Amino acid sequence: MSSVIEVETKIEVPDLTKIAARLRSLGAVYLGGTAQHDTYLNAPHRDYAETDEALRVRETDTGTEITYKGPKQQASGSKARSEITLSVASAEDAIRLLSATGFRVSTVVKKDREEYSYCDTTIALDRVEGLGTYIEIEVLTNEDIAAANTTIESVKKELRISGAHIPESYLELLLTKA
Amino acid sequence: MSSVIEVETKIEVPDLTKIAARLRSLGAVYLGGTAQHDTYLNAPHRDYAETDEALRVRETDTGTEITYKGPKQQASGSKARSEITLSVASAEDAIRLLSATGFRVSTVVKKDREEYSYCDTTIALDRVEGLGTYIEIEVLTNEDIAAANTTIESVKKELRISGAHIPESYLELLLTKA
Numbered sequence: 394m395s396s397v398i399e400v401e402t403k404i405e406v407p408d409l410t411k412i413a414a415r416l417r418s419l420g421a422v423y424l425g426g427t428a429q430h431d432t433y434l435n436a437p438h439r440d441y442a443e444t445d446e447a448l449r450v451r452e453t454d455t456g457t458e459i460t461y462k463g464p465k466q467q468a469s470g471s472k473a474r475s476e477i478t479l480s481v482a483s484a485e486d487a488i489r490l491l492s493a494t495g496f497r498v499s500t501v502v503k504k505d506r507e508e509y510s511y512c513d514t515t516i517a518l519d520r521v522e523g524l525g526t527y528i529e530i531e532v533l534t535n536e537d538i539a540a541a542n543t544t545i546e547s548v549k550k551e552l553r554i555s556g557a558h559i560p561e562s563y564l565e566l567l568l569t570k571a
Numbered sequence: 572m573s574s575v576i577e578v579e580t581k582i583e584v585p586d587l588t589k590i591a592a593r594l595r596s597l598g599a600v601y602l603g604g605t606a607q608h609d610t611y612l613n614a615p616h617r618d619y620a621e622t623d624e625a626l627r628v629r630e631t632d633t634g635t636e637i638t639y640k641g642p643k644q645q646a647s648g649s650k651a652r653s654e655i656t657l658s659v660a661s662a663e664d665a666i667r668l669l670s671a672t673g674f675r676v677s678t679v680v681k682k683d684r685e686e687y688s689y690c691d692t693t694i695a696l697d698r699v700e701g702l703g704t705y706i707e708i709e710v711l712t713n714e715d716i717a718a719a720n721t722t723i724e725s726v727k728k729e730l731r732i733s734g735a736h737i738p739e740s741y742l743e744l745l746l747t748k749a
Contacts, residue, residue, distance in 0.1 A: 437616045490656075
């Protein structure tokens with residue numbers, strides 16, 4: 394329905410505590426922290442790793458949801474992809490039901506995420522089990538992707554972050570590592 | 572986890588109002604009525620009509636749930652089948668998400684159901700759109716299927732119902748009719 398595009402960068406960082414302190418000193422608004430337990434499932438009739446789709450059951454402190462993610466639309470130059478999310482009552486029942494219909498659990502991604510709002514961006518500080526520590530900087534825009542990227546670069550400078558953009562999802566990084 | 576077996580009969584009846592009146596005069600407890608809107612989906616990798624499985628999104632006045640039903644276990648002599656149910660926030664989102672993962676809507680079953688409790692049975696009076704009016708008499712038992720069948724036969728007599736037991740589900744009846 395909406396034409397909002399999510400422009401996002403992810404960078405591996407050595408020290409989340411230092412960035413959190415820097416964010417607070419810059420006046421960023423702390424949005425809260427949560428533990429996210431994500432179970433990814435693969436389809437019975439095709440390999441989501443090949444089709445660039447994903448089916449995820451996410452459990453957090455505040456609730457559980459199932460999300461389907463369509464292939465990344467690379468033509469648009471952004472990382473936009475269609476997403477359908479369904480709130481459900483139980484992660485365990487969701488995984489049991491999807492397994493009964495033929496889906497198979499492929500990977501579990503566990504992370505602790507702390508979120509901040511700063512200068513039109515949402516910033517996530519992620520500690521991903523078995524992977525490392527990362528910052529994600531995200532801008533929602535209607536169409537101006539160039540301006541969104543400028544905003545992201547400017548925030549990176551203010552936070553004194555210099556690492557390279559990582560295009561892969563945590564799921565892909567974990568699968569590559571395995 | 573539980574070893575409870577559901578023993579159930581379904582009979583087509585011409586007049587639900589008469590049976591409801593009879594139930595009340597016998598002292599049956601009215602449990603409530605609800606409109607059930609069931610959307611059945613078929614799998615992308617096999618035909619549930621052939622494998623005797625079912626995936627259903629059920630919307631009622633009180634909530635929405637997805638249910639997977641495994642094949643009927645005919646060896647046990649009852650209509651027992653494994654069921655996994657997941658409460659969800661939205662029927663529309665559930666159908667969109669399942670459709671995105673490759674499931675296809677096969678049939679919609681709409682019915683009005685009035686339920687009564689009487690003599691260790693649960694009795695449903697169903698008005699099924701496009702099909703007709705039915706009574707379902709159900710007993711939950713731990714093991715004694717013969718005793719459960721005796722209870723059902725005795726309740727049928729008290730209600731003066733003589734029609735034949737219909738083994739098919741409403742879904743199967745609608746698919747046969749189509």
